[in-house]
Amino acid sequence: xxxxxxxxxxxxxxxxxxxxxxxxxxxxxxxxxxxxxxxxxxxxxxxxxxxxxxxxxxxxxxxxxxxxxxxxxxxxxxxxxxxxxxxxxxxxxxxxxxxxxxxxxxxxxxxxxxxxxxxxxxxxxxxxxxxxxxxxxxxxxxxxxxxxxxxxxxxxxxxxxxxxxxxxxxxxxxxxxxxxxxxxxxxxxxxxxxxxxxxxxxxxxxxxxxxxxxxxxxxxxxxxxxxxxxxxxxxxxxxxxxxxxxxxxxxxxxxxxxxxxxxxxxxxxxxxxxxxxxxxxxxxxxxxxxxxxxxxxxxxxxxxxxxxxxxxxxxxxxxxxxxxxx
Amino acid sequence: xxxxxxxxxxxxxxxxxxxxxxxxxxxxxxxxxxxxxxxxxxxxxxxxxxxxxxxxxxxxxxxxxxxxxxxxxxxxxxxxxxxxxxxxxxxxxxxxxxxxxxxxxxxxxxxxxxxxxxxxxxxxxxxxxxxx
Numbered sequence: 001x002x003x004x005x006x007x008x009x010x011x012x013x014x015x016x017x018x019x020x021x022x023x024x025x026x027x028x029x030x031x032x033x034x035x036x037x038x039x040x041x042x043x044x045x046x047x048x049x050x051x052x053x054x055x056x057x058x059x060x061x062x063x064x065x066x067x068x069x070x071x072x073x074x075x076x077x078x079x080x081x082x083x084x085x086x087x088x089x090x091x092x093x094x095x096x097x098x099x100x101x102x103x104x105x106x107x108x109x110x111x112x113x114x115x116x117x118x119x120x121x122x123x124x125x126x127x128x129x130x131x132x133x134x135x136x137x138x139x140x141x142x143x144x145x146x147x148x149x150x151x152x153x154x155x156x157x158x159x160x161x162x163x164x165x166x167x168x169x170x171x172x173x174x175x176x177x178x179x180x181x182x183x184x185x186x187x188x189x190x191x192x193x194x195x196x197x198x199x200x201x202x203x204x205x206x207x208x209x210x211x212x213x214x215x216x217x218x219x220x221x222x223x224x225x226x227x228x229x230x231x232x233x234x235x236x237x238x239x240x241x242x243x244x245x246x247x248x249x250x251x252x253x254x255x256x257x258x259x260x261x262x263x264x265x266x267x268x269x270x271x272x273x274x275x276x277x278x279x280x281x282x283x284x285x286x287x288x289x290x291x292x293x294x295x296x297x298x299x300x301x302x303x304x305x306x307x308x309x310x311x312x313x314x315x316x317x318x319x320x321x322x323x324x325x326x
Numbered sequence: 327x328x329x330x331x332x333x334x335x336x337x338x339x340x341x342x343x344x345x346x347x348x349x350x351x352x353x354x355x356x357x358x359x360x361x362x363x364x365x366x367x368x369x370x371x372x373x374x375x376x377x378x379x380x381x382x383x384x385x386x387x388x389x390x391x392x393x394x395x396x397x398x399x400x401x402x403x404x405x406x407x408x409x410x411x412x413x414x415x416x417x418x419x420x421x422x423x424x425x426x427x428x429x430x431x432x433x434x435x436x437x438x439x440x441x442x443x444x445x446x447x448x449x450x451x452x453x454x455x456x457x458x
Contacts, residue, residue, distance in 0.1 A: 014380055014381060015380055015383075018380055018381050018382065018383040019383050021383065022334070022383035025332075026330075026331035026332065027331075028331070084362075085357060085358070087358075088357060088358045088359065088360045089332070089360045090332075090356065090357035090358060090359060090360045090361050090362060090363070091357055091362045091363065092353050092354065092357050092363045092365055093362060093363065093364045093365065093382075094365045094367075096364065096365075096366055096378060097365065097366065097367040100366075100367075100370075100374065103373075103374045103377050103378060104373055104374060104377060109381055110378075110381055111381055111382065112364050112382060114332075114362050116332075
């Protein structure tokens with residue numbers, strides 16, 4: 001069963017691959033066994049992460065990048081992530097709207113994903129979906145993230161090249177997030193650069209990269225800043241060129257730094273995976289228990305404070321004892 | 327919350343029909359009821375809809391129709407059969423005259439929602455039709 005699924009995916013079966021990504025998302029039992037068997041067929045694709053605030057034109061840029069890569073005869077997988085409503089748990093996945101030019105192209109597989117829950121769900125199921133597309137033999141996999149939060153940093157570590165998109169006139173915004181996702185950028189793109197203040201945004205970005213050159217200049221790579229108007233296709237050739245340059249610069253790394261790079265990535269990947277499973281299993285174990293309901297009632301009616309309830313539940317359910325470091 | 331399988335719906339307008347408001351309102355209340363909605367927008371061909379349904383692995387397809395292009399829906403139904411997507415029901419909604427509604431049903435459309443259908447009736451139909 002597992003073997004036949006793996007074989008079909010490696011042979012590029014779109015429907016089976018799509019179904020597997022669905023099962024990953026829905027945590028269907030047995031899916032993990034398929035992923036285990038599939039893993040040895042991965043590692044060939046070049047993974048590009050695209051991130052930036054909502055509305056900066058990520059999907060439009062991805063659409064144009066796909067066009068460029070297809071012109072060069074490359075096959076492409078796209079994972080487009082949109083946010084899950086924290087209230088209903090539902091989502092509207094609308095990124096395909098900007099990528100309709102490729103909907104009939106057999107060399108392109110586009111898949112929308114919702115961020116879903118709080119267990120690092122984005123990172124883990126997106127990570128597994130990358131494996132599926134990789135095993136299908138896609139030359140490039142483009143991961144478009146929602147543009148906010150810690151997940152962006154995580155997904156950047158799964159990508160070989162991370163592209164950060166900004167638009168002019170968001171100076172304050174740049175200040176606000178520069179300690180977050182900006183640190184993981186390998187390439188910066190100023191999209192909608194026909195707008196006023198594009199030059200100012202360019203100057204701001206340049207200043208940021210120059211000031212903290214250690215942070216941004218990684219192993220001899222200084223992140224370039226490109227101007228683009230993705231809707232008309234301007235700046236896309238340059239972007240794909242820079243991605244190739246970055247790819248080559250990674251290949252040119254010394255053996256030692258390559259090994260330490262690989263080790264750091266593997267460490268991050270394994271830690272993230274353990275964390276996700278651990279939190280999910282432990283949390284389910286506790287919140288599905290009768291004790292949890294009992295403690296919840298006590299907290300509500302004031303019999304117990306939430307700190308004691310937390311410590312006692314962890315002690316009872318997971319053998320956590322002693323002072324919790326707060 | 328994140329553990330439970332979610333119903334995944336594809337919503338699209340078909341052919342040369344630019345009336346997107348209905349489709350967007352439906353998408354919105356389906357999201358509010360906890361479903362994941364892949365929204366394709368307007369001017370979609372049957373081929374584009376079927377390809378998206380396969381790549382996204384959706385449970386059900388909803389076609390919004392306000393421009394009497396029922397032929398396109400017929401082509402879609404044929405294509406769905408040819409692609410082996412028989413387990414994915416297709417529902418249609420919009421200003422669809424009665425005789426056309428009957429014809430659509432004959433083509434294999436599983437449910438027609440006429441104007442004044444409540445959002446709850448659409449949600450209920452999806453949750454009872456899709457086994458998740």
